[in-house]
Amino acid sequence: MNALIGRAVAVLRNRPAGLISDFDGTLSEIAPTPEAADLRPECRAALEALSTTLELVALVSGRTVADLKAKVGLPGIVYIGLHGADWDGGSAADPAITRLAEWLGDRLGPAARLELKGPGFAVHYRGSPDPAEARRRILDLLSGRIPPGHVLTEGKQVVEVRPAKANKGEAVRRLIAGFKLRGVVYLGDDLTDADAFRAVAQWRARGGGAGLAVAVAGPETPLEVIAAADEVLVSVEDACQFLNRLALGLSRRTDP
Numbered sequence: 462m463n464a465l466i467g468r469a470v471a472v473l474r475n476r477p478a479g480l481i482s483d484f485d486g487t488l489s490e491i492a493p494t495p496e497a498a499d500l501r502p503e504c505r506a507a508l509e510a511l512s513t514t515l516e517l518v519a520l521v522s523g524r525t526v527a528d529l530k531a532k533v534g535l536p537g538i539v540y541i542g543l544h545g546a547d548w549d550g551g552s553a554a555d556p557a558i559t560r561l562a563e564w565l566g567d568r569l570g571p572a573a574r575l576e577l578k579g580p581g582f583a584v585h586y587r588g589s590p591d592p593a594e595a596r597r598r599i600l601d602l603l604s605g606r607i608p609p610g611h612v613l614t615e616g617k618q619v620v621e622v623r624p625a626k627a628n629k630g631e632a633v634r635r636l637i638a639g640f641k642l643r644g645v646v647y648l649g650d651d652l653t654d655a656d657a658f659r660a661v662a663q664w665r666a667r668g669g670g671a672g673l674a675v676a677v678a679g680p681e682t683p684l685e686v687i688a689a690a691d692e693v694l695v696s697v698e699d700a701c702q703f704l705n706r707l708a709l710g711l712s713r714r715t716d717p
């Protein structure tokens with residue numbers, strides 16, 4: 462991990478600098494239900510330290526901002542929810558989405574759980590006796606029913622319907638522009654994070670600044686995510702260790 466820490470410290474010495482991270486599966490272990498997931502204590506300490514050192518620490522999640530804030534609760538962090546659709550916790554409900562969610566909810570049965578999130582919704586099938594069958598049923602039900610301007614995406618045992626224009630790549634671009642960042646490290650574990658990895662790589666390739674995309678690979682992490690990353694960590698525990706050592710590295714002076 463030493464080489465990775467050195468690389469990340471070098472990236473974040475380009476100021477203003479930002480650490481941007483996903484939450485579930487990256488800073489918190491994947492849990493049987495979204496409610497059961499919790500920020501790992503070591504990660505909490507690292508985020509606190511980094512938020513006093515860097516110009517930006519941001520969390521970009523599929524959760525709503527309200528949900529994310531309740532889980533993390535740290536001041537001095539920018540919270541972005543719904544994969545980039547929820548910037549201030551004030552995301553409005555969308556009638557077409559609410560109707561579709563209600564229609565789906567009546568047909569899902571107990572094998573899947575629907576979570577309405579304002580302008581989008583998620584259908585979780587973790588815990589279903591036959592996850593492959595549950596997934597197929599959800600996709601069949603939604604086939605041809607996605608409202609215009611929305612997309613269907615999949616994550617770890619979850620199917621989501623959300624606004625098409627919002628994705629984590631767009632969120633990263635907005636953060637870079639808004640905070641005039643010159644150095645960015647992004648951490649994530651799932652398909653929606655691959656958009657952010659590619660945004661970082663494109664920005665770096667254009668000469669926008671120094672960037673590093675780090676995949677936190679768990680047993681369910683798709684290969685596409687790992688392929689889009691610059692570096693790979695193998696667990697949430699490692700991600701927390703990485704962030705703590707990053708905070709320590711950044712607090713040291715480079716000058717003799």
Ligand SMILES: [Mg+2]
Binds near residue numbers: 483484486487649650
């Ligand atoms: Mg995740």
